[in-house]
Amino acid sequence: MPVYQGLTLADIVNVKVLQEIQDKFSDATGLAAVIVDSAGQPVTTPSNFTRLCNLIRSTPQGLSRCMGSDDSGGRMAASQLCPSVYRCHAGLIDLGAPISINQQHLGGFLAGQVILPEDGGDMANEVLNGVADLSLDQESVLDMLAEIRVIPEERVKAAADLLYIMTNYIVEIAMANIAQKQLMDELKAKADLEKVLRETELKALQSQVNPHFLFNTLNTIARLALLEEAPRTQEVVYALSDLLRNNLRNIDEMITVDEEVQYIKNYLLIQKMRFGDRIQATIMIPEALLEQKIPVMTLQPLVENAIIHGLEPKRDGGNIHISGDIHGNQYQLSITDTGVGVTKSQIERIFRNEKRIAGKGQTTGLGIINVHKRIQHYFGLHCGLAISGEQDQGTTVKISLPYEFITQEIRL
Template structure:
């Protein structure tokens, strides 16, 4: 578990966002509110502060005491791991909830500046005693004290519970921002490594998961973090992590169809999250074919090509199906989409290995040709890819032909 000792609350959550959350809380509850860092220093501008508290804070000593009181209140809440209700140095009632990320206390969400119903306690005397050495006019202090709201204890506790919900929301935003920063760092490291590895045409396949796709994925993760709880976001992050980890494998490695299918499932999870109902995917490969050996990164370029060039241009998207079957002593794996289709001239150009622009930085015909050549390199010229498409708009099927039961140790 990471502890971010060098990061402050303002580093990982936009102060403007914190200010909006605080202002809405204050508006909804009528309580004064401020968000402070781990030392009690304000991160945001105070919301709805009482005139009395502003008067006390107008003096250097009063401000110092208020910050110290906020610090103590925030740390008390952090120790208890729950909202706390306490009396400030001037006798008013405050409440605070800790902002804790991975066991590090980053600050607190503080509110209050109210008076609880007192049973025989002279609150005016307590307040005057608390500010006696600040050289404030007693008449003014007492006048401003009459403006302080008297709030029942149960209302204060309810406000504390709401405060806790808001701090949890802030923590989730912070976690999403940290995840995004880390992923962007991983992207840079991956890009640097790919630059070194890209020595041959085959190595270029490792760049198929490119920055365009990764940035779209990061945007999806950010939206999910705001719109739902952690489980779905965690699922997408894990899928992306697996993709990145697999993308660094040796491009010349042989893997099982089952491993390629798991890789594709992670890729499809992210794409389905990004496109929503526009893309529906299914995988129907018999269990007995899952141990078939296949070159690493055979399926992903073909699936990506089907989505980007087949389905994405269609307004309502479409379906993609990955299926497999035995045909004599041959294994056939089909990637079928209901996309815009390709014409015969485009198919011929792909197999002539003519380079073309990839539209959105995604897999082009070059990627398909590389998959075809790699299969022929391993299994022979009688194997490889076939592309079938009807008229424009009727979808495309890419068929992979392999020998059944290939043993790479005998090649």
């Protein structure tokens, strides 16, 4: 991928998305946070900044020093290729993680404004000396310093690791958007405008990752981290990383049913952490179907729809059953839930809908109608989705796909 000289972080990733990522990180950790460009200038509105830092930044000289610290922290992290923990010019503990693409430093994700327990009573003198020439009221400085959180070093390091996950996610979004731009440039050169529009609609889905699901999960991770040493938290982080990588795969890619099932298992693991015993899931797909080809991200949007619109509204949750069977030259994959059900009029509205409406919490932005259209795009009008159910009786979504006989020798 070429380096795009002259492009800023805000050019590549929508600032609204950056702001939401930052705000959710700050909510999950309780730390102050800001995303800056390659010169240390804020790209986003700071989240959860302490009163002391806002006071220092209210003076021109203090703001200049803070921006210098931000720039230095971001570049330090970029040079180390990992998150850095450092002290700002006023003596507070800050964290920095680089945002770089192809060795081009675009900025940094910065957080912190905390004190370590071992700093003790020396902190007051250090801060007062650091801001002595800013003409700030010393009593106000000390009062605001007393409000700053004291966090153990291990918690700071854990926050730095979480910050690194966030910056990697931002970089993945940026790379997907750059790839999207390249694709759009190529498509504009084609003569068949109708074909261009169709391919663009499919490929645009690749970069439409809704951050709501990501940060619901991060809040879960943050809560788990307070309750245990690490194993379950590590498991969720790994599952989340796999989900993010799969979300950014080429939307045109064909994968095996087995790969798609593994993707679903990661998603269900995370939902299990969120909902506990409220949601139970079983997967029973015959081995003969595991090597069949399917468009990437076909099952996940349907499983997620079953949870969000079927089971989550029910106080006691319910069950999801994912199964498969063969019918001659076709096979079917079914997602059945015991949720609130669906009416005939609702089913009709789903299939009349010509444009995707992003529902709350969707990780991919792929709705039911998009899955249906993609399957018909690849396999023809005789394939696709069928939905059945009744109010308060659950819902079943069946996917019909062409069955290709695969011998055991080929499978091995």
